[in-house]
Amino acid sequence: xxxxxxxxxxxxxxxxxxxxxxxxxxxxxxxxxxxxxxxxxxxxxxxxxxxxxxxxxxxxxxxxxxxxxxxxxxxxxxxxxxxxxxxxxxxxxxxxxxxxxxxxxxxxxxxxxxxxxxxxxxxxxxxxxxxxxxxxxxxxxxxxxxxxxxxxxxxxxxxxxxxxxxxxxxxxxxxxxxxxxxxxxxxxxxxxxxxxxxxxxxxxxxxxxxxxxxxxxxxxxxxxxxxxxxxxxxxxxxxxxxxxxxxxxxxxxxxxxxxxxxxxxxxxxxxxxxxxxxxxxxxxxxxxxxxxxxxxxxxxxxxxxxxxxxxxxxxxxxxxxxxxxxxxxxxxxxxxxxxxxxxxxxxxxxxxxxxxxxxxxxxxxxxxxxxxxxxxxxxxxxxxxxxxxxxxxxx
Amino acid sequence: xxxxxxxxxxxxxxxxxxxxxxxxxxxxxxxxxxxxxxxxxxxxxxxxxxxxxxxxxxxxxxxxxxxxxxxxxxxxxxxxxxxxxxxxxxxxxxxxxxxxxxxxxxxxxxxxxxxxxxxxxxxxxxxxxxxxxxxxxxxxxxxxxxxxxxxxxxxxxxxxxxxxxxxxxxxxxxxxxxxxxxxxxxxxxxxxxxxxxxxxxxxxxxxxxxxxxxxxxxxxxxxxxxxxxxxxxxxxxxxxxxxxxxxxxxxxxxxxxxxxxxxxxxxxxxxxxxxxxxxxxxxxxxxxxxxxxxxxxxxxxxxxxxxxxxxxxxxxxxxxxxxxxxxxxxxxxxxxxxxxxxxxxxxxxxxxxxxxx
Numbered sequence: 038x039x040x041x042x043x044x045x046x047x048x049x050x051x052x053x054x055x056x057x058x059x060x061x062x063x064x065x066x067x068x069x070x071x072x073x074x075x076x077x078x079x080x081x082x083x084x085x086x087x088x089x090x091x092x093x094x095x096x097x098x099x100x101x102x103x104x105x106x107x108x109x110x111x112x113x114x115x116x117x118x119x120x121x122x123x124x125x126x127x128x129x130x131x132x133x134x135x136x137x138x139x140x141x142x143x144x145x146x147x148x149x150x151x152x153x154x155x156x157x158x159x160x161x162x163x164x165x166x167x168x169x170x171x172x173x174x175x176x177x178x179x180x181x182x183x184x185x186x187x188x189x190x191x192x193x194x195x196x197x198x199x200x201x202x203x204x205x206x207x208x209x210x211x212x213x214x215x216x217x218x219x220x221x222x223x224x225x226x227x228x229x230x231x232x233x234x235x236x237x238x239x240x241x242x243x244x245x246x247x248x249x250x251x252x253x254x255x256x257x258x259x260x261x262x263x264x265x266x267x268x269x270x271x272x273x274x275x276x277x278x279x280x281x282x283x284x285x286x287x288x289x290x291x292x293x294x295x296x297x298x299x300x301x302x303x304x305x306x307x308x309x310x311x312x313x314x315x316x317x318x319x320x321x322x323x324x325x326x327x328x329x330x331x332x333x334x335x336x337x338x339x340x341x342x343x344x345x346x347x348x349x350x351x352x353x354x355x356x357x358x359x360x361x362x363x364x365x366x367x368x369x370x371x372x373x374x375x376x377x378x379x380x381x382x383x384x385x386x387x388x389x390x391x392x393x394x395x396x397x398x399x400x401x402x403x404x405x406x407x408x409x410x411x412x413x414x415x416x417x418x419x420x421x422x423x424x425x426x427x428x429x430x431x432x
Numbered sequence: 433x434x435x436x437x438x439x440x441x442x443x444x445x446x447x448x449x450x451x452x453x454x455x456x457x458x459x460x461x462x463x464x465x466x467x468x469x470x471x472x473x474x475x476x477x478x479x480x481x482x483x484x485x486x487x488x489x490x491x492x493x494x495x496x497x498x499x500x501x502x503x504x505x506x507x508x509x510x511x512x513x514x515x516x517x518x519x520x521x522x523x524x525x526x527x528x529x530x531x532x533x534x535x536x537x538x539x540x541x542x543x544x545x546x547x548x549x550x551x552x553x554x555x556x557x558x559x560x561x562x563x564x565x566x567x568x569x570x571x572x573x574x575x576x577x578x579x580x581x582x583x584x585x586x587x588x589x590x591x592x593x594x595x596x597x598x599x600x601x602x603x604x605x606x607x608x609x610x611x612x613x614x615x616x617x618x619x620x621x622x623x624x625x626x627x628x629x630x631x632x633x634x635x636x637x638x639x640x641x642x643x644x645x646x647x648x649x650x651x652x653x654x655x656x657x658x659x660x661x662x663x664x665x666x667x668x669x670x671x672x673x674x675x676x677x678x679x680x681x682x683x684x685x686x687x688x689x690x691x692x693x694x695x696x697x698x699x700x701x702x703x704x705x706x707x708x709x710x711x712x713x714x715x716x717x718x719x720x721x722x723x724x725x726x727x728x729x730x731x732x733x734x735x736x737x738x739x740x741x742x743x744x745x746x747x748x749x750x751x752x753x754x755x756x757x758x759x760x761x762x763x764x765x766x767x768x769x770x771x772x773x774x775x776x777x778x779x780x781x782x783x784x785x786x787x788x789x
Contacts, residue, residue, distance in 0.1 A: 266443070270450035273772075275764050277727045278745060282455060282757055285749035286462035362599055369601045370734055370746055387605050388735075392622055394609035403602035411597040 059347070062423035069419030072412035076232075079409060083228035084122040087115050090187035090222035092167040097182035099173075106170075107185070110162065113155035118229070120155075121148035167193040189219035191226040191378045202389075205397050212397040215386050220398065223378035224405055230379050231409055234295055234364040235357035241299025243353055246306025251337045253307065254314025254345075261311075268304050276301035280363065284372045291374055294367065298360045305356070306349055313345030347424045354417035358410045365406050380406050437777065444769050448762065453503065455761045459754055460499045506758060509534060534755035538748070543759045546744060551763070553625065554740035557732070558725050561660050565667035565721070566714065572668065573675020574710075578702060580680065588672065596669035600728060604662045604735035611658065623737035625655050662732045667721060674717060678710035685709075715779045718771075726764055 053061075063069050082089065093106035124147040128140040135143075167190060173179035189195075189209070195217045205212040211221040253264045283297050317323055326336045365381030367373050373382050380402040387399035490496035494505055508514040509532045516529045533543035572592070576585040612620045621627070626648070637647040646654070682688060683706055691701045730742030737743070741760060748756035 266446065267450070269443075270447050270454075273447055273765055273768055274451050274454065275726060275761070275768070277730055278757075278761060278764065279455065279458070281730075281746060281749045283458055286459055286752060288463075365599060366601055366731060369731070372746075372750070381601060384601055384605055388608050388613070388622075392614060394613035394615050396609060396615070399602070399605045399609050403599070403605065406599050406602060407597060410599060414597060 055347075059420070059423045063416070063419045066419035066422065068415035072415035072419070075408055075412040076416070079228045079232055082225050083232050084118050086226045086229060087111060089185055090189060090191065090219070090225045091185045092170065092188060092190040092193040094170060094182040094184050094188075097170070098180045099178065101180075110165065111159065112161050113152070113159040114229075116155040116159050117148060117152045120151040124148060165190075165192075167195075168197045171197055187219065187222050187225065189222040191218060191223040192376060193222070194218050202393075202395050202398075211401050212395070214383060214398060215389070220383065220401060223383060224380065224402060227378040227380050227383070227402075227405075230291065230364065230374070230377060231361050231405075233291070234298065235361045235409075235413070237295040238298035238302070238360040238363075239353050239356045241296060242303040242356060243306055243349065245299070245303035247310055247338075247342065247349070249303065250307030250310030251314055251342065254311040255318060255333075255337055255341070257315060257318070268307055271301075272304045274301070277363070277366070280367060281370070281372060284367060289372065289374050291377065294364060294373075298363050302356055302360065305352055309348045309352055310345055313348065314341060317341050317345055351417055351421045351424060354413050354420060358413035358417070361406070361409055361413070433777075433780065436780075437773070440773050440776070444766070444773075447769060448765055451765045452507070452758060452762055455758060456503050456506070457499075459752075459757065460502070462752075506534070506755075510759070510762065533759040536748075536753050536756050538751040538753045538756075543755050546756065547741075547759060547763065550739060550741045550744045553738060554726070554729050554733070554742060557656075557659060557663060557729055557738070557740065560656065561663040561667075562721065562725060564660065565664045565671060566718075568664075569668050569671030570675050570711070570714070572672045574679055574702070574707065576672065577676045577679035577683070580676075585676075592669040592672050595665045598665070600662055600666065600731050601735070603665065604658075604732060607658050607662065608735065620658050621655050625652060625738055627651050627655075659732050659736045659738060662735070663725060663728050666728070671714060671717060671721075674713050675710060678713050679706055682706040682709050712779075712783050715775060715782060718775050726768070 064073075087107065087110075088095075091107055091110075093110050095107050096103060096105055098104075121144065124144045128135075128144050132140065170179065170182060174182060187210070195213070199217050200209070200213050201215050201217040203209060203213040203217070209219050209221070211219070211224065214220055214223065249264065249268070253261045253268075279301055280294075280297055284294060287293055323336065323341060326340045331340075364373065364379070365384070368379040368381030369385045371382075371385065373379050383398055383402040384406070387395050389395070494502055497505070512531050513526075513528055515526055533547065535541070536543055536546060539546065572588050576588050579585050607620075608622055610616045612618060612622045631648070633645060633648050633651070635648050637650050638645055679702075683702070685706075688701055688706055691705050692698075696705070726741075729740060730746065732738070733740045733742035734746060741764065744756065745760045747753075748760065
């Protein structure tokens with residue numbers, strides 16, 4: 038190779054930023070592609086759940102008047118998720134025109150404003166009678182109705198045609214659960230909890246871990262020792278016990294479960310960042326930043342964090358997987374949400390108290406948990422390989 | 433070394449204090465408190481009856497005292513050194529005493545009794561599954577290293593990764609449903625650790641006039657198969673991979689080359705020289721395996737209705753049984769911390785390069 042070719046190659050590598058190279062290497066990995074595809078599918082199902090599985094028809098005609106019960110029954114959460122999804126798509130289209138920080142703030146502001154507005158403005162009719170559509174269609178009260186692909190709401194217990202624990206057939210593709218609700222519909226709506234738990238809980242844990250670990254690693258000395266003792270206390274708590282206790286004592290609330298999973302899983306991230314910061318602490322650019330008199334937050338988060346965040350991202354994608362598992366386990370043990378659909382709770386119904394076994398209730402929700410956890414693990418593995426090329430070359 | 437052990441032992445106390453304070457605070461801060469569940473179980477009451485009941489419960493369990501006092505009272509009860517009480521419930525000075533874990537609110541039995549029943553079962557499950565995981569993983573690890581890149585290596589690696597990704601709750605449900613249900617196969621029992629009349633049987637299998645009887649030992653083993661499978665299968669992936677990479681690294685080490693140069697067969701090099709040195713990294717993981725097993729037994733005990741610590745804690749939190757929750761937190765944390773310490777000591781003992789001075 039000539040000298041100019043080498044220089045060109047070096048320049049080419051030098052031009053590419055670390056984060057861009059990691060993204061490229063991760064996306065090239067087959068496992069990561071499969072994982073991202075699955076997570077994206079779950080995300081789309083979660084956002085559009087009311088449009089995919091709903092007992093309310095899209096459009097119906099009663100006495101010559103057209104109306105849309107589906108739109109009328111959207112809750113504030115549905116509206117917020119839809120708007121946030123559109124904002125994310127818009128941000129992706131505009132990614133070349135604005136910086137990532139600006140886009141993140143933009144999406145955050147839009148979804149927050151929608152959340153507050155929707156909570157005030159969107160009101161769901163209190164009494165929901167799912168039977169009315171089936172009865173209306175049969176008796177001729179409703180002239181025409183267009184239904185969603187899965188024409189059952191997750192809480193539609195089919196009281197007009199009770200079929201608890203019914204095997205999969207052409208009406209209920211994935212069968213029904215012990216209350217007679219459609220399993221496929223419940224599974225589609227449960228995507229929301231799985232995704233939400235993973236992202237919010239890990240987000241909380243990451244934020245706590247970054248602040249705590251950053252301070253520990255930056256200051257070291259006695260502060261490090263003292264904070265390490267506190268961290269060890271947190272690490273030695275059997276987190277499932279604490280989770281069980283809090284949920285049992287404070288009531289079953291999805292937001293509480295998210296916060297508690299986040300609060301019990303931060304020590305790992307803090308340890309990773311501490312180790313990174315202890316290494317970075319003596320680098321010239323950190324000393325220079327300090328000598329310039331930059332404020333602490335700027336040194337920690339603007340200068341040091343981008344260089345030490347890589348192992349955290351790997352840990353975070355495994356963390357999302359374990360948060361999803363924790364919620365599933367909690368629901369499985371009967372301490373999850375009460376009326377909301379959850380994969381873990383459905384799995385629990387598969388084995389009845391009298392020893393009966395509903396294979397469809399074990400297979401489909403189980404597969405959903407398995408694929409989602411596996412997808413995040415695959416993404417994590419790919420990220421790790423991309424960040425640390427040495428690992429790949431080892432025998 | 434002795435210094436190090438003493439320092440670590442002393443550090444256990446503040447950690448335990450922190451854990452119990454945290455769990456206590458969580459329960460104390462809960463709306464309704466601990467007494468509410470006791471009240472709600474006594475059904476509809478008239479206001480004055482309700483007030484009397486509340487007073488009785490508060491007095492009985494000391495719930496009318498301020499929270500810090502309640503915690504200190506509990507702490508004094510469970511610690512082996514503290515303020516003693518004689519039979520008439522009067523102060524008998526400060527000194528050594530028998531730790532008292534208190535009474536279960538919901539079951540009205542001493543917690544010590546409940547734990548004494550449940551702990552051996554959980555320990556039995558773990559005592560069987562931990563060595564099983566290690567032995568199988570080590571064997572798989574050595575062979576995958578020896579046949580690196582061949583079908584055996586790839587096959588075991590893929591199978592372990594797949595097993596590792598299956599959630600325990602799903603595996604448990606599938607095992608029960610497919611191997612222990614009316615609909616499919618009824619090969620294994622669904623719940624418990626022994627059959628209904630097993631305690632009347634002989635210990636070993638016997639052949640009597642009525643026919644063959646499997647005896648107590650076989651019965652328990654039969655009941656243990658599915659729970660043990662559930663507890664172990666996730667552990668293989670990490671340990672096998674760790675053993676494999678350690679063996680591979682050691683096979684290329686200088687001392688292995690020297691052994692080969694002396695004329696030792698590849699078999700001797702692997703099993704006599706390399707094998708022992710490859711076990712070291714496993715010790716470090718042992719510490720993180722144990723707490724995971726304790727959590728795993730919560731799930732497994734719930735699925736297979738085994739009355740161990742895991743089931744006890746799930747029941748206790750649902751009934752808001754404060755003394756039971758606190759005691760189990762204390763015991764499991766203590767066991768976890770001690771196992772960390774033992775693993776660290778073993779590590780230093782096994783590898784002369786490691787020193788804690």
